[in-house]
Amino acid sequence: xxxxxxxxxxxxxxxxxxxxxxxxxxxxxxxxxxxxxxxxxxxxxxxxxxxxxxxxxxxxxxxxxxxxxxxxxxxxxxxxxxxxxxxxxxxxxxxxxxxxxxxxxxxxxxxxxxxxxxxxxxxxxxxxxxxxxxxxxxxxxxxxxxxxxxxxxxxxxxxxxxxxxxxxxxxxxxxxxxxxxxxxxxxxxxxxxxxxxxxxxxxxxxxxxxxxxxxxxxxxxxxxxxxxxxxxxxxxxxxxxxxxxxxxxxxxxxxxxxxxxx
Amino acid sequence: xxxxxxxxxxxxxxxxxxxxxxxxxxxxxxxxxxxxxxxxxxxxxxxxxxxxxxxxxxxxxxxxxxxxxxxxxxxxxxxxxxxxxxxxxxxxxxxxxxxxxxxxxxxxxxxxxxxxxxxxxxxxxxxxxxxxxxxxxxxxxxxxxxxxxxxxxxxxxxxxxxxxxxxxxxxxxxxxxxxxxxxxxxxxxxxxxxxxxxxxxxxxxxxxxxxxxxxxxxxxxxxxxxxxxxxxxxxxxxxxxxxxxxxxxxxxxxxxxxxxxxxxxxxxxxxxxxxxxxxxxxxxxx
Numbered sequence: 001x002x003x004x005x006x007x008x009x010x011x012x013x014x015x016x017x018x019x020x021x022x023x024x025x026x027x028x029x030x031x032x033x034x035x036x037x038x039x040x041x042x043x044x045x046x047x048x049x050x051x052x053x054x055x056x057x058x059x060x061x062x063x064x065x066x067x068x069x070x071x072x073x074x075x076x077x078x079x080x081x082x083x084x085x086x087x088x089x090x091x092x093x094x095x096x097x098x099x100x101x102x103x104x105x106x107x108x109x110x111x112x113x114x115x116x117x118x119x120x121x122x123x124x125x126x127x128x129x130x131x132x133x134x135x136x137x138x139x140x141x142x143x144x145x146x147x148x149x150x151x152x153x154x155x156x157x158x159x160x161x162x163x164x165x166x167x168x169x170x171x172x173x174x175x176x177x178x179x180x181x182x183x184x185x186x187x188x189x190x191x192x193x194x195x196x197x198x199x200x201x202x203x204x205x206x207x208x209x210x211x212x213x214x215x216x217x218x219x220x221x222x223x224x225x226x227x228x229x230x231x232x233x234x235x236x237x238x239x240x241x242x243x244x245x246x247x248x249x250x251x252x253x254x255x256x257x258x259x260x261x262x
Numbered sequence: 263x264x265x266x267x268x269x270x271x272x273x274x275x276x277x278x279x280x281x282x283x284x285x286x287x288x289x290x291x292x293x294x295x296x297x298x299x300x301x302x303x304x305x306x307x308x309x310x311x312x313x314x315x316x317x318x319x320x321x322x323x324x325x326x327x328x329x330x331x332x333x334x335x336x337x338x339x340x341x342x343x344x345x346x347x348x349x350x351x352x353x354x355x356x357x358x359x360x361x362x363x364x365x366x367x368x369x370x371x372x373x374x375x376x377x378x379x380x381x382x383x384x385x386x387x388x389x390x391x392x393x394x395x396x397x398x399x400x401x402x403x404x405x406x407x408x409x410x411x412x413x414x415x416x417x418x419x420x421x422x423x424x425x426x427x428x429x430x431x432x433x434x435x436x437x438x439x440x441x442x443x444x445x446x447x448x449x450x451x452x453x454x455x456x457x458x459x460x461x462x463x464x465x466x467x468x469x470x471x472x473x474x475x476x477x478x479x480x481x482x483x484x485x486x487x488x489x490x491x492x493x494x495x496x497x498x499x500x501x502x503x504x505x506x507x508x509x510x511x512x513x514x515x516x517x518x519x520x521x522x523x524x525x526x527x528x529x530x531x532x533x534x535x536x537x538x539x540x541x542x543x544x545x546x547x548x
Contacts, residue, residue: 053437073437074439126420129421
């Protein structure tokens, strides 16, 4: 079995307190893996350790067989790690379309002089990037906002913009940090549809999410964290039945009403 | 009337020089957050090297290109020293650029001495609207205009230009999409150095250059840049031209000795008004 992402014994401490401790997991190509856990379980820290926003203290992160845990975030992005943050980390002062076009930077090699000297080729490449960015905006459901300054978009649309920007880089691993939180019901449905479609196209996705019902519906496998450690790993059905998970995280209310958890 | 046309055109020529220096400041500040006080020395180094190259018999064009190239290299070196070490704060980098600007004095005096230098530019006199002005002023405008158009195109329509803009907007997010923020900062210093060098090469035939000419350039360039809060290149361009025209008008109708003071008063007024309104020059997002 090939492995897209392997996290091996990763730890990260803040001031002597472990946020993530000896976490290992492997994700197969094309898999949609969810990571869940109560507040403070270390989900977002693990996410940042994979994306390169935080440095690991111990352990390894391997992408398609290549060790990446020492690489800075921008190098990992160029290797195909796409990241969508919980907060809206967008580029103010640029239009929505330009924001998404910046995402294509991870896939371009053109330098300063080549842009100036190879004008016809540059023009073609620029147009291709533009087309791609418009497609990504459309898939994220915000095509109507393309020419508006990014900071004028409502919060939900700014989140979608981040997703469009990540897709424009054609990632081989997409990290989504609580993409559904704060979205309205219709936006959430659109997002679920888009994630399902991306998965069907073979994109490997790592989804950190608070909304358990949302995760149960989408994920192939689920990894459960609690207090920085992995306490369970399995299919949604197995996780649903796992007593440790129910005890540590889901609580008795989940057993009564699988759709009521949030 | 013909006097006025003459003052306006020479003012635009001088102002284009300020605008080039100011744009260099803006490009560097936007991408790195650093106010580069070595900006004027790029112009001086470029002008001094050009005078040497012309003296050695190189043709016009080649010598000027050599000067601009030296400006770009000097920009890159200042960039490497000022922001090369990860985690250097923009405030620390600012002091480093100030120190490098003073170091440049020593290097310039050592190599070229402390006497003013100049070299011929475009000779001849042009007559426009009854005004007779040295043709070189028109050359400055004719060279600067396409440079500004190229910059506008570069920042808006190329991947690299967008990456630079992205760094100035949100460095954290820029890294996430695969942009090497430090490299972009060095590229900004390189562009700023070339723009400063171009300003020096273009204005020296009408203004002479000494090792400390950078003070006039940095004061005026900074005044132009600060009009746009150090972040808006178009306003820096307009500000530079406005300053140039204001100074030639002051010199023409008033006294020639007050040219730098015009820039200083304008700069202080803008900064005080901005500070009162928004609490100072906005720091770009980290």
